[in-house]
Amino acid sequence: MKRKILFLFLTLSATLFCFGQHNVTGVVKFPDGTTAVGVNVRIKGTQTGVVTDVQGKYSLQVPDTSSVLTFSFMGAKTVEEPVNGKTVINIEMKSSTEEMEQVVVVGYAAQKRNDISGSISVVSSKDMMRVPTPSVEQALQGQAAGVNVTAATGAPGAPIAVRIRGVGSISSSGNDPLYIIDGIPAESMRSLSPNDIENITILKDASSAAIYGSRANNGIVLITTKQGVTGKAKVEYNMQIGLQTHGKLIDLINTKQFIELYNEATLADNATSSVKRPLINEASGYLRDFGDVNWLEEIFRPALMHTHEFSVSGGTEKVRYLVSASYFSQDGIVVNTNFNRFSLRSNITADVKKWLTVGLNVLASSSFEKRIPSSGDGLASKANGNVSEGGSVIRYAMFMNPARPVFNPDGSYADSPSEVFGDPMYNTFFDNSYNPLGLANMTDMSDRLNSFVGSSNILVKLPHNITIKGVVGIDYGTMTTRRFNNAWGTNNRIGSINSMNVGIDNSLAITSNVTLNHNFTIADKHNFNYFAGTEIISQNWKSLGGSDGELGDIHYLGFGQTEDNVSQGESDARLMSFFASFNYNFDRKYYISALIREDGSSRFSKGNRWGTFYSVSASWNMEKENFMKDITAISKFKWRVGWGSIGNQNVEPYSAMSKYGNGRYYPFGTIEQGYYMTSLGNTNLKWETSNQLNVGIDMEFLDGSLGANIDYFYKVTDNMIVQASYPPSAGLVSFPYINNGSVLNTGVDLELFYRKHYKKGSFEIKLNGGYLHNEVLSLLAPIESGMVDIGLYATRCVVGRPVGSFYLYEFEGIFQDNLEIMTHATQGPSGTIKPGDAKYKDQNDDNVIDEKDRVYQGSAIPKFSAGLTLSGEYAGFDLNIFFQGAFGQKIYVQFFHDAEGFYRGFPTTVRYYEEHWTPENHSNTMPRAAWSASQNHRAGTTRFLQDGSYVRLKNIQLGYTIPGLKKAHIERLRIYLSASNLFTITKYTGLDPEMTVSANSTSEGDRANGIDWGTYPNAITYSFGLNLTF
């Protein structure tokens, strides 16, 4: 944009001035009928011009009747209108999005959309603001084909997974796209308010992304923030206030039903077990006047969210500015959770000389997130080096017996049933698991991220259409993670003594790049462009952590009685790059382009540092051919093909080196420090590369009102950077990263739109969808991930299957009688299986059920994902309806494992209660109630695997722009009502199908997605908002 504006000014200043006499007047309006104030009306080729007044009127003397008028306005399509002797010329400015799509930022420079051969998607601010969201990533959800966006959980501030064209790698950190904000790479999106964004360009294939070389494997998300424009100052205020509630909860049984099941299981077990449990009935004396608590309801609450955004923008001919402030606050629908963000932004651009433009973009932000452990229980941390979050509050809520009280009479959280009811028998009856409300409220866990992102840029325009652009950027962030665990419960059994951990992580990235760009045309039709550049990125991370215990009222390190210890770390990574591209087109009809980038990364050992990445592409604007000229219905028909090789260096610094660390204390006569080999290095580690082919067609019909973009892609990632899966005999050392295996992602992306404008309104339908086939092509050995609560790894990466395929026993129904048990393959130790027990399939017909009978059952990667937007405007009203869906993914429901396996003293679902097998009710879906059978019933089987497909009404919004406020100096006032996640169509019976990775498996990344440990569900939000412009 900046460049274009600059170009415009230069052109204007360089032309001659003529005299003439002819008066033209008129009114300029926007498509919605409102008058356009501050539109620049100029005589083409001169500096003569006026600006429309508050009624949108203008009056201008033109030199002669053959003059041409240009009407330009920020964000709107510039209109040229020949005077042709007319004295009144009324103009309607075309909507801004169409203009935005004309020039898009791709890589280090902007290009005309029509000149691009690669596969890109552009999401404008208008598209994003339809759905009010706290994060940039969520704003992308459902907006672009082939871009799958899923929140890890529905908790406020929870991380969000963005996958562009599938899961390219099986490494834990290797699938997030690279985010570039105004030309510099960003460490985190958390600081940025979606409201500050002008548009987002997503580079999906190699031919567009190769310019980012070693970091482009997973696609690029280029974010351009809003800039001021020349003209009258514009003051905007947007606010929204919303109420959030939980969706449908799982129906759990009540106390009466639990006692019924308990007695049923007791009778079943007492018949065979040496341990005899008492029944809970009048006769036994154990029956009490128990309560009836719905534990899920206890932890959920209605919660508020609100957001306020304020911005001022404008500019003179030479200086343009924007300053904005925004505040976002969201309480979670589960107690003790919230997120808020306060951010300030300023973008300034100045044309200091005819040949020189400088700019400065700064963002300062502070965000705070209060969390509860919600999506795991630290189980897998033992085996995979994950950081344990502790027990999942939501999972524990599903564990809790309805008869257990929430509070003790003294107001503290009730804990062991034996304490509450006065007999140890109640511990086994009700189980002594942790009170989830206590767990949520007695753990104080928060993150604060303070960040500063700034970049200054300089654009030098030399003769012969040569420009040099330099950008220097800083991305600095301080993340303070704090966790305080109260000691509570019976005899302070939970936490023993209180303890606190604090970690402060600083990250600093300095980026600088210089690019030279040259455009020239030979013989009017041969258009050339080439550019070359270099980039240096230097990153530094510092961490400081400490812990303390037995603290009093002051919860700061050093105020406790025990365990104060500190740790500190620092690491560096650097990247140095050279790149160049060449583009040629003939008459904007035939295009070819080539890109090359050379990257050197400090993350690899000396011999493996440098990598070369490249792409070639071609396109053909067929509609410009003579044979198409007569087919007026087709306004655009562009063929595109591209191929390239790009990389991924997403591996921790120093991965080449083995490391020795401490922390294994041992008490001899005195306690001594112990060191051990903590991680193994790999000096042979090198880039992960992916070779990608993209073939696409862009079509527009009926003068652009109907359009379709179709892309086919075939992408093979080789030499994936994966943590080695050495045998367990390699010990507890952290295994090195190695280059191992390859993964295929292939599929089709489709974007369709139809839009129609009427005098008083318009409507638009936009549909995007992606089909994806993901398959591991090669791997040294299968990689197991996603440990569930029986010590079984539920997923596997194996050749011929998608990444993280569920690998489970197949549930075949219920054994109905002894004959069936005898004729079926041996399942478990002899004599342990009884009628009513779950039955598993003997896949290999060896007449025994063992680990060889596990089979692959799909994965958590959606096969299709889609977004549908319906929007319309009429007489000041606007309506937007946005659906989003994902199809074909599976979810393993750990908590049905707990609740439908009849395991500890846990309650179960109403579904289990009603359907389970009894000698009278020969169910074939739910096994009998018996703890002695839980080993069999809890096996990792397809009984707990569900189809996670869903279609969700992501947002529906009705707005009204109040007319006639001009006199009150209000340019625009729109109010709206909005509802998010209003309903979901799904077969999934857990809380929310929109979930990705549990906290248990964060170090395993996409390999362990789709295991639901009681994930924090997304809220249903009802909100009211207003947009005000002065």
Add this chain to the structure above:
Amino acid sequence: MKTHYTFSLLLLLALLITSCSKFLDTDLKSGYTPESFFTTETNAVQAVNGCYASLASPRYWIFGDVTSDDAVKGGSPSDQASIDQINNFTVLSDDGNIYTFWQQMYDCISQCNNVIYYVDKMDIPLKDRLIAEARFIRGYCYFYMINVFGSVPYKDKPQETSDAIYVGLSSVEQIYSKIESDLLAATEYLPYTYSQEQQGRVTRGAAYALLAKVYLFEKKYSDCLTAITEVETPNIYDLEPNYSNLFKTGGENSIEALFAFRYAGDDKVHLGNSYCVYFAPIAQSGYAFNAPTQSFVDCFTEQTVLLETDPRLDASIGRDGHPWFDSLTFSAAWSTATGYLVKKYNEENPAEIPIGWMTVPTHILRYADVLLMKAEAINESSGPSLAEVEVNKVRQRAGLSALSGESQSSLRDKIRVERRRELGFEGHRYFDIVRYGQTYAQAAIGEEGYTYGYHFPIPQAEIDANTALH
């Protein structure tokens, strides 16, 4: 156009100058590589300390006690339910406890291998002793591994290369000879005693005692007796007069203790014994695991000369109506599995510290064990008469009458019972049962899944990922 080319050239030149490759050299700042770590004696000592920490794993009870006739899993029936499958020998190769135990043991072996390899390249006064400590620990681990799993991969190099990572199975006999050479080498360089602050490190006495045990398992009785002579020569070990004092904090420094896992706490770190949590009653925030069986209780029928119950019974386990700690009386209801709980890893707790901080030691080798090994070796190699003397030392402390005039066979039975009573819940019973032979083992274990010669399955993850096993 000319200016443009000149400019491009200048720019290119500038770029090349900045491309100084040093920019991409980043040093490891807050950490050691093995090369930078093994440079001082202090560091080398700390690397050995890491081996001790790794060795003191809290999972031995599963294989030593639960699998035997002394104990069942205990605890809440479904808590760690898969240990029941270990107990009844039906466990599958993808079991989590099998995996974790295997990994833990090899972690310890691996740390020892690193010490042995890297310290050997150093030139420091303590070099030989440090390597000897690591060789003892490695020997201990392999001895345990072959008794649980049979043939296993024998790894003895840092696992930094693929040939050190992917190692096939070695036979039990091959590994025994490696263990012997590790322990023999250890005996050469280890001291008999350490200074106060260094107490708890492996001594020469411990190395000979473990060697004796290894020989006993191999039925090399005369080698066993030679090694025991070396344990006894310096005359520094004796029985602790009061049996129950061994199982209190400080028991690790007893005259009877040859080697024990030690626990301690200060205001900085708390290194408590996990057994103190695992085996404690649920009401005391324990898990009530490793519940003693009636069969264990029943082997205490023999009364003392004063016609009292063998004091070792109530020192070892909690029984209904008998005193527990902190003035509490044990109730059978505390242990839903059997009505009994292990008492050896619990103690008076007047300060009410969290039980996870309790520092009761886990004895690995103690003199009573050595005396009973000696008695067994003598009885098996040269008959009962001289063997009785050694058993009687142990019996005498317990207040039992002295044995005399036993036949080889009857003394064999008596020694076996004595070991069971003396060493209950110290991780010995299962391995003793198995080495006593098929008849004894099948009678004692009595589990349907058990056949003599059984070894626990090697973890599936090892089979899948260790290409040398394919």
